[in-house]
Amino acid sequence: MEPVLEKLGEAVEFGKVDKNSPYPPNLKGQDGADELAKEALDSGVKPTDVLTGALVPAMDRVGQKFSENKIFVPQMLMSAKAMGAAMAHLKPFFQSGDVKTKGTFIIGTVKGDLHDIGKNLVAMMVEGGGWSIVDLGVDVNEDAFNQALAENPGAVVGLSALLTTTMANMEEIVRKVKEAHPGTKVLVGGAPLNDDFRAKIGADFYSPDPRGAVEYLKDLAA
Ligand code: B12
Numbered sequence: 001m002e003p004v005l006e007k008l009g010e011a012v013e014f015g016k017v018d019k020n021s022p023y024p025p026n027l028k029g030q031d032g033a034d035e036l037a038k039e040a041l042d043s044g045v046k047p048t049d050v051l052t053g054a055l056v057p058a059m060d061r062v063g064q065k066f067s068e069n070k071i072f073v074p075q076m077l078m079s080a081k082a083m084g085a086a087m088a089h090l091k092p093f094f095q096s097g098d099v100k101t102k103g104t105f106i107i108g109t110v111k112g113d114l115h116d117i118g119k120n121l122v123a124m125m126v127e128g129g130g131w132s133i134v135d136l137g138v139d140v141n142e143d144a145f146n147q148a149l150a151e152n153p154g155a156v157v158g159l160s161a162l163l164t165t166t167m168a169n170m171e172e173i174v175r176k177v178k179e180a181h182p183g184t185k186v187l188v189g190g191a192p193l194n195d196d197f198r199a200k201i202g203a204d205f206y207s208p209d210p211r212g213a214v215e216y217l218k219d220l221a222a
Pocket of ligand 1: 073112113114115116117118119121122158159160161162163164165187188189190191192206207208209210212213
């Protein structure tokens with residue numbers, strides 16, 4: 001593998017955003033994801049290779065370590081931030097159609113609920129898995145999901161809820177989304193949920209963490 005891709009993968013895995021970033025202390029003063037992604041592209045590495053050779057495997061490792069409780073939310077947020085810094089350099093290629101994404105993932109925290117930390121993590125990890133993200137934000141109702149689906153036919157939907165009161169709203173959203181756009185796959189997550197609840201509301205997949213979503217989407221796109 002190109003040395004610059006190896007370094008970029010490490011920067012994302014360990015959350016080194018850019019040269020000025022003080023985190024992690026052992027990489028102080030070294031280039032971060034921002035500089036390394038630019039360097040890779042400037043040196044002629046194809047954007048797809050930057051994504052699939054460095055960023056996606058790095059986020060895979062991050063997801064794995066998070067699932068195994070070897071790292072925690074702050075480290076994952078730093079990795080996601082580093083991923084974002086690298087992705088900023090790749091965005092123009094995605095937008096121009098030079099790089100094909102695996103599909104579109106529409107995500108939002110359901111109506112009544114303002115918690116967005118977990119939702120943002122899922123969005124960033126799924127983006128790291130090679131998907132385009134339409135992030136509808138928080139307090140999102142069924143109409144907004146259906147509108148986004150109309151604009152992005154065939155997209156997969158992700159719903160997040162952190163309150164026992166708002167997880168109840170998921171049922172209506174799943175029903176209305178599937179009525180308006182039959183065949184749409186809906187993923188659900190959030191601390192109070194479990195797989196029994198997922199089955200009860202007719203959603204397609206539940207995962208307690210972003211990695212499960214990334215794996216499920218990987219299979220869907222295959
Ligand atoms: C931070 C926080 C807040 C912040 C939110 C800031 C923000 N920008 O998100 C603020 C202060 C605004 C807040 C407000 C409230 N909160 Co609050 N909050 C929390 C807290 C401390 C952490 C939540 C969090 O971010 N966790 C970290 C993230 C990473 O975890 P996560 O969201 O679960 O996401 C992970 C997984 O669930 C999964 N996931 C999440 N979404 C999805 C989606 C998909 C598709 C998939 C596959 C996976 C997935 O992946 C994520 C990463 O692993 C929790 C307590 C706790 N320890 O959980 C209470 C908590 C959720 N809050 C609670 C309450 C009651 C409230 C308030 C009602 C308080 C009040 N009386 O005003 C308000 C509600 C406002 C509203 N309408 O939403 C309760 C909920 C109780 C319940 N069972 O309903 C909790 C549990 C605290 C408690 N013990 O009482 N809160």
